[in-house]
Amino acid sequence: MSPDGVPVAETMAEFARTARWEELPAEIRREAGRAWLNHVGCATGGASTSTVAAAIRGVRSMGSAGSVPLLAREERFGLGDAALLGSLSASAHTFDDTHLATITHPTGPVAAALAAVSFELSSAGRPVPGKDLLAALMVGTELECRVSMAISAGGSHLGWYMTGLSGGIGAAAAVARLLGLDQDGFVWAIGLAAAQACGTRATHGSMALTYVPGVAARNGLVAAYMAGSGFDCGPGSVDGRNGLLQVLTGGRDAAPIMDGLGSRYEVLNNAYKPYPCGIVIHPAIDACLHLIRAEGVDASGIEAVELRVHPDALNLCWRKLPETEADAQVSLFHWVAAALVTGSAGLDQGALACISHQAVRSLQEKTAATPDPGLLGNQAEVELRLRGGRTVKRFTSDATGSVSNPMTDDQLTAKFRALARLSLGNEQAEDLLALSLGTPDLPDAADVLRAGCLGRDAAGPT
Structure with a gap:
């Protein structure tokens, strides 16, 4: 009052x-x-x-x-x-x-x-x-x-x-x-x-x-x-x-x-939104797309994926192995895997064919996420462990579509x-x-x- x-x-x-x-x-x-x-x-x-x-x-x-x-x-x-x-x-x-x-x-x-x-x-x-x-x-x-x-x-x-x-x-x-x-x-x-x-x-x-x-x-x-x-x-x-x-x-x-x-x-x-999924997933998608498009990472050589995300990304989008399109819309793990495998994050990546794709499913299994309350909602870090022991990392500071990067x-x-x-x-x-x-x-x-x-x-x- x-x-x-x-x-x-x-x-x-x-x-x-x-x-x-x-x-x-x-x-x-x-x-x-x-x-x-x-x-x-x-x-x-x-x-x-x-x-x-x-x-x-x-x-x-x-x-x-x-x-x-x-x-x-x-x-x-x-x-x-x-x-x-x-x-x-x-x-x-x-x-x-x-x-x-x-x-x-x-x-x-x-x-x-x-x-x-x-x-x-x-x-x-x-x-x-x-x-x-x-x-x-x-x-x-x-x-x-x-x-x-x-x-x-x-x-x-x-x-x-x-x-x-x-x-x-x-x-x-x-x-x-x-x-x-x-x-x-x-x-x-x-x-x-x-x-x-x-x-x-x-x-x-x-x-x-x-x-x-x-x-x-x-x-x-x-x-x-x-x-x-x-x-x-x-x-x-x-x-x-x-x-x-x-x-x-x-x-x-x-x-x-x-x-x-x-x-x-x-x-x-x-x-x-630039991507058709929960907005708290977007910083991680940005990082994955950069690693695939700009750094030329081959998804078939990824042995493990480590995510550092704002807590809301897990509080709201915690589903690891979604079975349906509706589940996948709010799955951090699906969109990270789909972006890494396909190099895109659009409507096709939210479709059932992508959700059930063997390579996408395999990366979902290999992905772990840690909540970091020190991150802002438009920030995330993705670290990939590649075949042969090499690691690559990308930090998103201003996710695409966010207020700071509209x-x-x-x-x-x-x-x-x-x-x-x-x-x-x-x-x-x-x-x-x-x-x-x-x-x-x-x-x-x-x-x-x-x-x-x-x-x-x-x-x-x-």
């Missing part, structure tokens, strides 16, 4: 309600476009996975009906289900962005909820300009990251899936902007989303890894619509007695949410193309890319969803 006793939800609501696109710093406006581009690419690529197909079957088995499309799918859904599935799709390849300090994946829940609502409003004759969608995206993800910081600073157990705890709050604040809620409405929306916070990391290694962010997107959207209809919630839901922070951490310190809100942006510490705009565009072409033809993928890049100037942000869905003739305004 703030020093003057005002619940933090009031301060969060004021920030979310009053922030203006034109007044956001240039670097925040730029990052809004990059985050949106990355999300659209990830969601489009994920749409053709078995994970999304299973989720759609589950949703449709309950008789869900609606008119909101998904990227790279022909089915239509109601608002809440479209938000859930859109966020879930963006997580399907574990290629979505990550706020490394808290291991939050901030854009998916917020962007998916905004995409669904922008389409619904457009269909009702109230199109959302692209810059308004991007402003809402930045507001929502900023609050999401800050709530995650408060939960993390309070000592919350690592087993909580942070995106599920904070993602709904970010989505609720963002959707509340599009709906034009008043101050009370924003407070209620934030509170209702906080009341639905959920998710544990036991979901890792299964399709359910994607479900928690999806639920956050749906819950945040529902919270905003409920609040907009006069369904209230007390202002202490985040930092009040028995509120989110106290339940998760035992304390009620909201300082990480409030300090510098509106002048210092935590979302600038968000990162876009992906360039060209790299993000290349990533978009690679993902979009998994689900769309080249022409439609390029049309979607052009619209996504031009979102700040679009008079109707829903045009992105229309351009990226299948059966586009059926996706126009009704």
